[in-house]
Amino acid sequence: MPSNQNEKIDRRVNRTRRSLQGALLALILEKGYDAVTVEDITRRADLGRTTFYLHYRDKEDLLMQAVQDLIDDLVNELAQTPLDAWKLNGQEDRGEVFVPAIALAFHHVAIHADLYRVLLRGEGTYSALRRLRKILSGAISSLIQHFTAYSRVELKPQVPMEVFVNSLAGAWIGLMTWWLEEGMPYSSEEMAVMYQRMFMRSTREVLGLINGEG
Amino acid sequence: MPSNQNEKIDRRVNRTRRSLQGALLALILEKGYDAVTVEDITRRADLGRTTFYLHYRDKEDLLMQAVQDLIDDLVNELAQTPLDAWKLNGQEDRGEVFVPAIALAFHHVAIHADLYRVLLRGEGTYSALRRLRKILSGAISSLIQHFTAYSRVELKPQVPMEVFVNSLAGAWIGLMTWWLEEGMPYSSEEMAVMYQRMFMRSTREVLGLINGEG
């Protein structure tokens, strides 16, 4: 998925980095970020400790590069996804729709579950989780803007947009966290549908977009 | 607020512990949990390094005791607060109410801002943030149960309650985090009102409690 630089990279380098990253994730999930030493990582990856420092400055550097790649990937995929909403099959029109962008985010979590688990636990540096929150806030902002662009009604937000967007991002993160910690008892599509069912309707209300029927 | 044991404690002990806790919080906010050493803490607190180990096992022990006291205090206060909702002043009845329990939580954050900042950043161990999330989820559950107890309508939740409650707790945490990181641009009462404005209405919808008027 990530790290496909233009320059050709020695096989050993790719293999080494993948091993190190995998070892770090596994070890963090086993005993927590703080308890993991560089020697732990290289032993698990079956590499010399010296090799580690050939590639990364320290433990945090390794984790942050992994997270950065993950987030870059998410941003890329989000950018390639239309913001439109599809009406759901045969459902009576309760405003129930399916937004591919939302489903995509949950799908991304499912694919990279281990890394998201580490990220959402805030292991390592807080900056990673903060970045994810900003990205989700931005995505939510874009969705809202996209949906309201076609509406001729004037917006009368019940709360400042910043407050609302950050709350929804928090709900998203809380939902993903619960989902991962519970061992993903629902599919990513189900999660996306539930997220919409909970918050898309109230979004219109909070924005002041409710016109008539409850 | 916390640590009022029955036994009389030597003045020096209280002073020392308060100094150490204050120093740790300040240092974490300055340069992050990982970068803080025990010697940093004792130097800032103007104490000998040996003294630290007279009171705490390590850095994490100190932080966790502080967080534990904080959470105990929050739980205590929540337990003493009625779950009822007061109707807001002269407002037209848009279902807008004021729930003391919600306001109390935001107030608690304002009073202990530094510690919450550290806690919400997930500095130290993830377990603390996880505990807070569970407490908020529990509080939300209680509120929902309390509100619906008087309703004769049968509930038809649109999503599993666990999903909904965890999302709302996430929104709460996201909102508090944003609030703290932005330097608390609103009062805790305003925050509580906004939280309710965003989610109390949609809660009734998600629970299937919408009867007539939108």
Add this chain to the structure above:
DNA sequence: CTAATTCTAGACACAATGTTCAGAATTATA
């Protein structure tokens, strides 16, 4: 005032970090 408690400074063994270096192993490429 005095006995008990707490704080202090210095020394200690230990664990992990991050660097260096010479040589072994692997890889790209011709």
Add this chain to the structure above:
DNA sequence: TATAATTCTGAACATTGTGTCTAGAATTAG
């Protein structure tokens, strides 16, 4: 396949932080 370049390795080293222990100084409770 041969060879030059790159990457990996293991051992050694200085450095930093940890957690413990001591004897004695300082503070506190009563």
